[in-house]
Amino acid sequence: MALITKIKAYREKAGYKQNELAELVGARRETIVHLENGRYNPSLKLAMDIAKVFGVTVEELFEFTDEPEK
């Protein structure tokens, strides 16, 4: 399961730094880094909080593909 996300694109479009987005959703900057780079499968709450910041659905922001992680 590989995670594809558009967080970085939306974040830059909105003009936020990673640390600003982190603060908006009550997470650490490193967590945002890891998510933008598809490191892991976040909690539903965090995913929804981020989607809400950008006014998009979770489905628009995240997609799982079936490839087993190498």
Added chain:
Amino acid sequence: MALITKIKAYREKAGYKQNELAELVGARRETIVHLENGRYNPSLKLAMDIAKVFGVTVEELFEFTDEPEK
């Protein structure tokens, strides 16, 4: 943060037992029980897999309220 979910309503409408839904999404029956009863904040992957079974969005299926859990 309290989690409200419509999993049970959709599951019954679709005619699945808890163990059948669990198998469809590769989880344990007890996990479904706990989710239906709002015990915890699932992973995004699990939430999306369940939503896909019912053909609805994650937002339609799950909602977080701000009340701190008692």
Added chain:
DNA sequence: AAATAATGTGAAATATTTATAACTTTATGG
């Protein structure tokens, strides 16, 4: 009413996410 199926509970073990912190690398502005 008895038997069985379905749902619920809770504890212990395991897996995974998230936080924390310290450091590196890359971009950006003076």
Added chain:
DNA sequence: CCATAAAGTTATAAATATTTCACATTATTT
């Protein structure tokens, strides 16, 4: 170029989700 900001990495610890298992309760069928 130099200074600083922003982004990325890695390791460890802490928190939380999920599995596993064993049993309890509630519903359903005969």
